[in-house]
Amino acid sequence: MRAPPPDHSLIEFAWDDGGALYDCSSGDTHLLDPFTLAVLHAARQCGPTPEAVRDLLARTDDTAAEQLSRIESALDQLTAARLL
Amino acid sequence: MTPAPFAPLGTLPRETLARWLAQGRLGLRTGPFTFRIASKEAIVADNLRLLYAHHLVIDSPPFADFHVSLERPASPRRWLRPQVDFRLDGYSPFLSLPAPQAFALFEWGMNWCIASHAHQYLLLHAAVLARGDDAALLPAPPGAGKSTLCAYLAHRGWRLLSDELALIDPANGLVHGLARPVNLKNAAIDVIRDTLPEAVLNTPVPDTKKGTVAHLAPPASAVAEVDRPARLQWIVTPRYLAGSALHPARIPRPEAMAMLIDNAFNYDVLGATAFTALADLISRAPAIDLCYERFEEAREWFGALKA
Known part of the structure; x- marks a missing residue:
């Protein structure tokens, strides 16, 4: 359940219905729905550009191709939360 | 000496x-x-x-x-x-x-x-009941019927660890008990008096900031085993709802996590330690919202819980 942190300041738990992250630097806790968590994981692999994230998600999610605006919104939120 | x-x-x-x-x-x-x-x-x-x-x-x-x-x-x-x-x-x-x-x-x-x-513990505003070494955490907002159900179950086979404060050892996830009196308010006092004639209640005190309050003595067996910690296996948010059939509904883990953080007294004090303890708990223990009206139905539902 507990994933290795992407950097030394984040503790992450991922579940099938969402995830939780703790930023050890700021003390902030972030609770993510499954879609936003998937976007986060994809953005870590391919970079935080909406098209790249869409293409990566489309490998496992047939509906991802039609969700570019939702991906953009999720990326905006993740960036604002300093998770990306 | x-x-x-x-x-x-x-x-x-x-x-x-x-x-x-x-x-x-x-x-x-x-x-x-x-x-x-x-x-x-x-x-x-x-x-x-x-x-x-x-x-x-x-x-x-x-x-x-x-x-x-x-x-x-x-x-x-x-x-x-x-x-x-x-x-x-x-x-x-x-x-x-x-x-x-x-x-x-x-x-x-x-x-x-x-x-x-007591910041050696992660402290949650919640009742805790145990069956053997397995425990149920009951967080709920005031007026939801948490203490009333806790009082009932504590006299019907469950061991009372606490009515108000869950003491979780973040090192191992075990929850420790206090076995102190259960605080009952307003209509719950007569409900428990009628339902549990064997229970020991003090004289209700009117006009407090919480309305009329009374306290129910913990069962002697709960006090005798107060030093026996338990492992949290279930998170149940009880909600008394008149006219409702018993209705359990799974709470998504992020939502359950948010609820537990809201109910923690010292989440900010413990920081990452508290986060990890709660996320570990959420990972292994299902969180369930339980609407109930009848004690007996709730007791049967709790009795069917599997660790």
């Missing part, structure tokens, strides 16, 4: 209890904590005798976690509509309350002492 051993409070002669309290010598053990208590209020002594009969006490403990007192303020309110102050090491965290509310103030003061200081 070897101090006298702890003994059940109920074995103390009434006069001895009153004297120890008046002289600030009474050490009361509740779970992992010892309170040293000073009070000349008869209502405090009477309620301790009624509700803490099975808890262990000692004369002048060599160590106490909390030194508390309930005393009348040095003002005309000492005599005119007398009031009482709760103090920890001389500090009063609350406003004075009418003297008839002294015992309720004592209970709230004990909660405050633990919630404000």
Whole structure:
């Protein structure tokens, strides 16, 4: 359940219905729905550009191709939360 | 000199209890904590005798976690509509309350002492009941019926660890008990009196900030096993809903995590340690919202829980 942190300041738990992250630097806790968590994981692999994230998600999610605006919104939120 | 051993409070002669309290010598053990208590209020002594009969006490403990007192303020309110102050090491965290509310103030003061200081534990505002070594955590907002259901289940096969405070050891996830009285409010008092005729309740106190309150003595068996920690296996948010059929619904983990953080007294104090302890708990223990109307249906549902 507990994933290795992407950097030394984040503790992450991922579940099938969402995830939780703790930023050890700021003390902030972030609770993510499954879609936003998937976007986060994809953005870590391919970079935080909406098209790249869409293409990566489309490998496992047939509906991802039609969700570019939702991906953009999720990326905006993740960036604002300093998770990306 | 070897101090006298702890003994059940109920074995103390009434006069001895009153004297120890008046002289600030009474050490009361509740779970992992010892309170040293000073009070000349008869209502405090009477309620301790009624509700803490099975808890262990000692004369002048060599160590106490909390030194508390309930005393009348040095003002005309000492005599005119007398009031009482709760103090920890001389500090009063609350406003004075009418003297008839002294015992309720004592209970709230004990909660405050633990919630404000016992940061070796992750502290949640929740009831905890155990079956063997498996425990259910019952967080719920005020008025949801948490204490009422907790009181019922504690007299129907479940072991009461706590009605108000869950003490979670972040090192191993075990939850520790206090086995203190259950705080009942308003309509719940008569409901429990009618449903559990064998239960020991004190005299209800009206007009408190929480309405009419009464306290229910923990079962003797719960006090006897208070030092037996348990492992949290279930998170259940009970909600009494008149006319409702029993309805359990799974709470998504992020939502459950948010609820537990909201109910934690010291999440910010413990930081990453608290986050990891709660996320570990959420990972293994299903969180369920339980609407209920009838105690018996809820008891059967709890009885069917599998670890």
